[in-house]
Amino acid sequence: MNWRAIRAMYVFEMSRFFRTLLQSFVSPVISTSLYFVVFGAAIGSRIDQVEGVSYGAFIVPGLIMLSVMTQAISNASFGIYFPKFIGTIYELLSAPINFLEVVLGYVGAAATKALFIGLVILGTSSLFVDLSIQHPLAMLAFMVLTCLSFALFGFIIGIWAQNFEQLQLIPLLVVTPLVFLGGSFYSISMLPPAWQTISFFNPVVYLISGFRWSFFGVADVPIVLSLLAIAGFTALCLGIIWWIFKTGWRIRA
Amino acid sequence: MQPMVEISDVSKTYKDGFRALNGVSLDIEDGEILALLGPNGAGKTTLISAICGITRPTDGTIRVGGHDVVAEYRGARALVGLVPQEINLEPFERVMNTVRFSRGLFGKPKDDGFLEKILRQLSLWDKRNARIMELSGGMKRRVLIAKALAHEPRVLFLDEPTAGVDVELRRDMWEVVRELKLGGVTIILTTHYIEEAEAIADRIAVIDKGRILLVEEKDALMTRLGQKELRIELQEPIEALPGALAGRGLQLEEDGCVIVYTYDTAEERTGITSLITDLSAAGLVLRDLQTRQNSLEDIFVGLVGDKGDAA
Numbered sequence: 001m002n003w004r005a006i007r008a009m010y011v012f013e014m015s016r017f018f019r020t021l022l023q024s025f026v027s028p029v030i031s032t033s034l035y036f037v038v039f040g041a042a043i044g045s046r047i048d049q050v051e052g053v054s055y056g057a058f059i060v061p062g063l064i065m066l067s068v069m070t071q072a073i074s075n076a077s078f079g080i081y082f083p084k085f086i087g088t089i090y091e092l093l094s095a096p097i098n099f100l101e102v103v104l105g106y107v108g109a110a111a112t113k114a115l116f117i118g119l120v121i122l123g124t125s126s127l128f129v130d131l132s133i134q135h136p137l138a139m140l141a142f143m144v145l146t147c148l149s150f151a152l153f154g155f156i157i158g159i160w161a162q163n164f165e166q167l168q169l170i171p172l173l174v175v176t177p178l179v180f181l182g183g184s185f186y187s188i189s190m191l192p193p194a195w196q197t198i199s200f201f202n203p204v205v206y207l208i209s210g211f212r213w214s215f216f217g218v219a220d221v222p223i224v225l226s227l228l229a230i231a232g233f234t235a236l237c238l239g240i241i242w243w244i245f246k247t248g249w250r251i252r253a
Numbered sequence: 254m255q256p257m258v259e260i261s262d263v264s265k266t267y268k269d270g271f272r273a274l275n276g277v278s279l280d281i282e283d284g285e286i287l288a289l290l291g292p293n294g295a296g297k298t299t300l301i302s303a304i305c306g307i308t309r310p311t312d313g314t315i316r317v318g319g320h321d322v323v324a325e326y327r328g329a330r331a332l333v334g335l336v337p338q339e340i341n342l343e344p345f346e347r348v349m350n351t352v353r354f355s356r357g358l359f360g361k362p363k364d365d366g367f368l369e370k371i372l373r374q375l376s377l378w379d380k381r382n383a384r385i386m387e388l389s390g391g392m393k394r395r396v397l398i399a400k401a402l403a404h405e406p407r408v409l410f411l412d413e414p415t416a417g418v419d420v421e422l423r424r425d426m427w428e429v430v431r432e433l434k435l436g437g438v439t440i441i442l443t444t445h446y447i448e449e450a451e452a453i454a455d456r457i458a459v460i461d462k463g464r465i466l467l468v469e470e471k472d473a474l475m476t477r478l479g480q481k482e483l484r485i486e487l488q489e490p491i492e493a494l495p496g497a498l499a500g501r502g503l504q505l506e507e508d509g510c511v512i513v514y515t516y517d518t519a520e521e522r523t524g525i526t527s528l529i530t531d532l533s534a535a536g537l538v539l540r541d542l543q544t545r546q547n548s549l550e551d552i553f554v555g556l557v558g559d560k561g562d563a564a
């Protein structure tokens with residue numbers, strides 16, 4: 001392993017993040033606050049507890065997941081698309097590194113940024129609602145795994161995209177609906193039976209459910225299924241990336 | 254001594270069927286400056302890309318410092334620095350940062366002292382904290398060179414280093430290349446300017462349509478390129494050259510209407526004055542004079558023609 005190369009890519013990517021630290025910090029704080037004003041105060045005051053948890057607290061895991069997933073995808077997809085767009089990818093291709101090292105550098109940085117945002121939202125949330133985290137280690141593990149797997153997914157999108165529109169397409173058309181319909185703001189058990197069945201085909205349901213379990217000890221699906229879902233998703237993304245680098249698809253002209 | 258870069262029978266066919274390289278074989282010696290000369294679309298960039306790992310050859314093998322560029326890519330690529338043709342740089346990044354990144358990417362330990370030396374050599378030290386977008390075009394090109402040199406490569410590829418660069422900058426760039434050679438770096442540069450190859454190369458390889466047409470010491474090639482033709486059109490055709498004009502290698506063409514004199518522009522005396530004097534002494538009346546330089550294209554045409562005959 002070329003650890004120096006991994007570090008160089010990681011540090012370089014992170015420096016882009018630190019250049020815009022204020023924006024990176026302020027925008028999740030503001031959007032989380034808005035969610036709490038709308039869902040927590042305005043709507044939440046009319047909703048009783050959900051599965052024994054106050055509605056304001058209930059939506060916290062979903063809110064964090066929503067931001068973590070979209071941030072991981074957009075950071076990773078932009079991180080690898082930008083060098084392709086401006087041409088600096090030649091350096092990555094001519095360097096003595098393999099695909100795993102590129103992935104560790106770029107995906108690692110994107111996941112770190114998403115994790116940072118997730119923690120900021122967690123901190124902001126604790127200002128609005130009383131939060132007790134029953135399984136803090138599991139919570140952290142779920143968050144890190146989600147950051148990593150969605151950063152891998154974003155990396156694939158970044159390589160696949162041939163223009164900025166395509167870069168936005170998958171997050172906007174696929175990921176956001178899946179996250180919103182994945183029980184971010186409600187429990188699956190609140191849905192009519194038919195919709196419950198449909199929801200179980202949504203992979204995001206398993207992630208949010210597992211993440212919520214680590215907070216409140218209640219889940220829509222068994223925790224093992226949540227872990228399997230995220231492991232499977234990670235493995236699938238890694239497999240696709242390995243294939244991309246092996247064939248040079250959309251990278252090597 | 255083992256060549257620094259050994260290219261054996263390399264071909265590259267793109268997906269659309271375009272054959273950019275067609276059985277290229279070329280050895281590049283340690284420490285030399287080789288100019289890869291050819292028109293646009295000749296396959297220069299493809300050849301460089303294949304050596305650097307940006308594109309995979311369809312056939313053939315390439316070794317750098319004895320390492321196969323595909324099987325032993327780590328060993329091979331660690332030796333190679335590439336300065337691309339396009340100015341590919343992140344506009345918001347600072348000079349020092351991008352150079353540091355390049356060094357790390359190639360697995361070299363952090364050494365800001367060494368980077369300072371490179372930036373000073375390229376007159377970029379004062380700009381080390383400037384953002385790339387604040388730099389002029391010539392400086393950006395130097396940043397690309399600094400990035401390529403940051404990991405101490407043994408071989409440096411310069412793809413059209415002076416395309417779109419003004420005359421003064423071009424001379425600066427040549428100076429930089431000469432200094433690098435003194436430092437022991439093997440340099441391969443592509444160009445379609447014959448003057449550029451003439452100014453800095455030790456050897457010149459001519460490439461066209463994906464084939465290497467010739468590889469020659471610069472001095473030998475320049476002699477051939479330096480040949481010029483003087484075509485003297487006569488008022489009246491003559492049957493044979495007057496005896497007084499023998500021994501100059503003159504040729505009679507177009508049914509005796511034109512006398513062709515070939516001379517070397519590099520010589521101190523071209524012999525034109527005495528030829529004209531002798532012509533008028535022989536009583537020949539001149540209608541017109543024309544000179545024609547042996548151009549790179551002429552050599553191309555000649556080489557392609559030769560290859561065609563041989564096949």
